Amino acid sequence: MSDKKIRVVIAKPGLDGHDRGAKVIARALRDAGMEIIYTGLRQTPEQIVTTAIQEDADAVGISVLSGAHQFYFKRVIDLLKEKNASDILVFGGGVIPEDDIPGLLDMGAGAIFGPGTPTSTAIEWLEKAVPART
Amino acid sequence: MSTLAERATGGDVRAMARLISMAEDRADGVDALMRELYPHTGRAWTIGVTGSPGAGKSTLTDKLIEHFRSEGSTVGVLAVDPSSPYTGGAILADRLRMQRHTDDAGVFMRSLGARGSLGGLSRGTREGVLILDACGYDVVIIETVGVGQSEIDVMRVADTVCVVLVPGLGDDIQAMKAGIMEIGDLFVVNKADRSGADRVVNEVRGVLEFLKGREWVPTVLQTVAENGEGVPELVRLLRLHREHSLKSEAGRERELARLRSKIEDIMLERLSDRVEKLWTVRREELLEAVRERKLDPYAVAEELLSKA
Ligand SMILES: Nc1nc2c(ncn2[C@@H]2O[C@H](COP(=O)(O)OP(=O)(O)OP(=O)(O)O)[C@@H](O)[C@H]2O)c(=O)[nH]1
Ligand SMILES: [Mg+2]
Numbered sequence: 001m002s003d004k005k006i007r008v009v010i011a012k013p014g015l016d017g018h019d020r021g022a023k024v025i026a027r028a029l030r031d032a033g034m035e036i037i038y039t040g041l042r043q044t045p046e047q048i049v050t051t052a053i054q055e056d057a058d059a060v061g062i063s064v065l066s067g068a069h070q071f072y073f074k075r076v077i078d079l080l081k082e083k084n085a086s087d088i089l090v091f092g093g094g095v096i097p098e099d100d101i102p103g104l105l106d107m108g109a110g111a112i113f114g115p116g117t118p119t120s121t122a123i124e125w126l127e128k129a130v131p132a133r134t
Numbered sequence: 135m136s137t138l139a140e141r142a143t144g145g146d147v148r149a150m151a152r153l154i155s156m157a158e159d160r161a162d163g164v165d166a167l168m169r170e171l172y173p174h175t176g177r178a179w180t181i182g183v184t185g186s187p188g189a190g191k192s193t194l195t196d197k198l199i200e201h202f203r204s205e206g207s208t209v210g211v212l213a214v215d216p217s218s219p220y221t222g223g224a225i226l227a228d229r230l231r232m233q234r235h236t237d238d239a240g241v242f243m244r245s246l247g248a249r250g251s252l253g254g255l256s257r258g259t260r261e262g263v264l265i266l267d268a269c270g271y272d273v274v275i276i277e278t279v280g281v282g283q284s285e286i287d288v289m290r291v292a293d294t295v296c297v298v299l300v301p302g303l304g305d306d307i308q309a310m311k312a313g314i315m316e317i318g319d320l321f322v323v324n325k326a327d328r329s330g331a332d333r334v335v336n337e338v339r340g341v342l343e344f345l346k347g348r349e350w351v352p353t354v355l356q357t358v359a360e361n362g363e364g365v366p367e368l369v370r371l372l373r374l375h376r377e378h379s380l381k382s383e384a385g386r387e388r389e390l391a392r393l394r395s396k397i398e399d400i401m402l403e404r405l406s407d408r409v410e411k412l413w414t415v416r417r418e419e420l421l422e423a424v425r426e427r428k429l430d431p432y433a434v435a436e437e438l439l440s441k442a
Contacts, residue, residue: 005159007155030218030224031221032221033222035217035223035226036223036224037245039229040227040230043233051236053151054147054242054243054244055245
């Protein structure tokens with residue numbers, strides 16, 4: 001009798017700023033019944049990927065404020081591939097310019113939620129995308 | 135051996151992590167995997183770190199990891215946080231304080247939600263210990279919040295239990311008299327940089343007086359987890375307990391009690407699955423009949439069980 005739960009690592013890489021946005025999404029996902037592994041500030045892409053693997057996460061949510069999103073997403077997605085873990089979904093939020101979103105999706109990000117996106121959008125996406133992944 | 139168990143015992147972190155999830159989720163086939171792993175268990179030293187919320191358990195665990203790693207031991211950590219009783223969701227944040235070990239391949243850390251285990255240790259925790267043991271970790275540390283059943287349960291998985299107290303929680307000692315005293319092999323008064331630590335130590339000593347004459351009498355010590363003060367002494371005392379239980383009758387009895395509850399847990403889980411199944415087909419109909427007083431709950435239970 002299986003009782004599977006969606007597990008999501010929420011990471012806020014980089015040296016800049018605060019993790020308010022990351023905490024808001026963490027709480028919203030928890031309230032939707034998910035298990036959130038919260039890693040706090042200043043994680044390197046290597047640490048984020050190791051955490052996702054040890055935690056057997058279904059998805060990694062990356063919150064970026066610094067404008068260095070291209071770098072972080074690429075590095076996390078590449079490392080997941082390298083470690084044979086590209087079935088772990090990557091999504092993101094924070095301050096990401098509209099114009100950059102297609103590039104991130106091409107890179108392999110599953111979804112990018114720009115500023116002002118209601119948390120329910122992320123919840124709905126995870127509830128669909130997690131069971132559907134291979 | 136199946137490839138997943140083989141990969142995990144061969145050091146594949148993804149496979150280990152997956153096995154723990156399967157145990158947590160009670161996925162199909164996980165019992166067979168556990169059977170494959172079991173012969174590889176029995177080597178690890180399991181340490182339970184329990185205590186009230188915010189007592190400094192994770193910070194202390196971080197320092198214990200550092201200490202064991204400096205001695206060359208590999209370390210697995212299972213850090214349990216409460217789940218919401220309403221949604222089943224959880225924010226697992228213990229890792230935050232141990233993050234610096236993430237890049238160390240000799241450390242495996244896993245966060246677990248308590249899930250619906252009624253305050254007791256979740257299935258993921260109980261099986262996670264065996265999985266990490268089978269995968270060769272020398273030391274397995276379990277961090278649990280000491281509420282209700284979980285602190286009693288931690289005795290059933292840990293070889294050595296360390297109860298973490300802090301100054302300024304007067305009720306702690308009262309609660310201890312009511313039972314925590316029986317759980318700890320060692321008592322730590324953390325945040326000893328704050329005033330009142332000596333008083334807590336004295337109070338604990340007072341309660342421990344009652345245990346005089348036992349084979350193992352727990353000791354109390356002070357730590358400042360934040361800067362590592364007292365940690366070497368803590369490790370020395372933990373190890374003393376470990377050595378004691380490896381050669382004493384009490385240690386053997388504890389192991390037998392643990393195996394007994396393990397086997398009973400497995401049986402209860404299977405029985406409870408069976409109860410669930412017995413009743414799924416006709417549940418609505420039977421409930422309605424009882425509601426209308428055409429049947430009574432006793433007769434229904436009797437009838438369902440007679441078909442089991
Ligand atoms: N002053 C002082 N603060 C400490 C000490 N050890 C831990 N703390 C602080 O206490 C707070 C809680 O520490 P944690 O290690 O997260 O405590 P915990 O018991 O794991 O907490 P939960 O898992 O949430 O129950 C943090 O802000 C720590 O920095 C200490 O020895 N002295
Ligand atoms: Mg903690």
